[in-house]
Amino acid sequence: MFELLSTDPNSKARRGRLTTAHGVIETPVFMPVGTQGTVKGVSPAELWDLKTQIILGNSYHLFLRPGLEIIRELGGLHGFSRWSGPILTDSGGFQVFSLAKLRKITDAGVQFQSHIDGASCFIGPREAMEIQATLGSDIAMLFDECPPYPCEKEYAANSLQRTLLWAKQCKEVPTPGAKFGIVQGATFADLRRESAEALVQMDFDGYAVGGVSVGEPEEEMLAAVEHSEPYLPAHKARYAMGLGTPPQMVEMIARGIDMFDCVLPTRVARTGTAYTAAGTVNLKNACHTRAKGPIEEGCTCPACREFSRAYIRHLVKSDEILGLRLVTLHNLHFYLNLMTQIREAITQGTFGSFRKTFVLGYGKSRETDDINPV
Secondary structure (H helix, E strand, O other): OEEEEEEOOOOOOEEEEEEEOOEEEEEOEEEEEOOOOOOOOOOHHHHHHOOOOOEEEEHHHHHHOOOHHHHHHOOHHHHHHOOOOOEEEEOOHHHHHHOOEEEEEEOOEEEEEOOOOOOEEEEOHHHHHHHHHHHOOOEEEOOOOOOOOOOOHHHHHHHHHHHHHHHHHHHHOOOOOEEEEEEOOOOOHHHHHHHHHHHHHHOOOEEEEOOOOOOOOHHHHHHHHHOOHHHOOOOOEEEEOOOOOHHHHHHHHHOOOOEEEEOHHHHHHHHOEEEEOOEEEEOOOHHHOOOOOOOOOOOOOHHHHHOOHHHHHHHHHOOOHHHHHHHHHHHHHHHHHHHHHHHHHHHHOOHHHHHHHHHHHOOOOOOOOOOOOO
């Protein structure tokens, strides 16, 4: 399923290829997030035009609305959404612990109230995999418990044992695609190692580092990967869940990660914030009022090919949907193109210099008006 094509001699960066029933994925790869069965504001055709290889869907949200019966009748998530490429689905574990109300956790699973209407629901490891089987996921994530940050080591250890128990049960449930285990252990290095080694013994198709981007400082986030990666097999894909900013992804790739997802490029676009190689740009700021150039010089995204910053600022300030869509397309293009550049750099043996140049250059954006948008 995963083929390791080349490695960087001066870091743990890897160039790989992941084969699924709905297509081949070149890694490192960024996966746009389509939580509700759609990447917000973007059609499948536009995703293809951006050279998207794989998208992410969320079992918890789709289980609650529109429900599995409707999705099953309309051909699974691929047929329902009309996205014909690969789909990775989160098991819903994170959402159960972060969104659901009045939840009760046992070794059987989680009883909770829907955040939509308060209805009583239950998801356990078997249910989570059956949901993803119905969705037709190319890559199904195991059901896991995501401990909060911060948490005591005793809590993290007990949570990890439950996650490993659930992993064994998830493995028994047939799904049409691959299954990825999720390394937990909070901020504790020995628990991360225990989790990784136990999951590898169960022999899943790939492995994710979970429990990151839950409020911890960036150094803790990087440490979670550093404490997990050495115990994961080189011939399986590695995925950092819910990450991250562009420099974070570059640094995670240097630490051996292959796959990423994050809501940031679409979420911040809805506030008028655009990503560039020099950092983020707030298009609401007054310095863009008469700017004739694109969001970023040299960018080939639909927004930059056709429109000025001045026009896009006008749309965003006027709450026009087109403005938010254009910034979304730009941000997704930036993330996806960053992965393309990194893959080329690893192949050519220049990842080290690319990493240094990109990380040093990012954040140097300077806008000439006040921080508060006008």
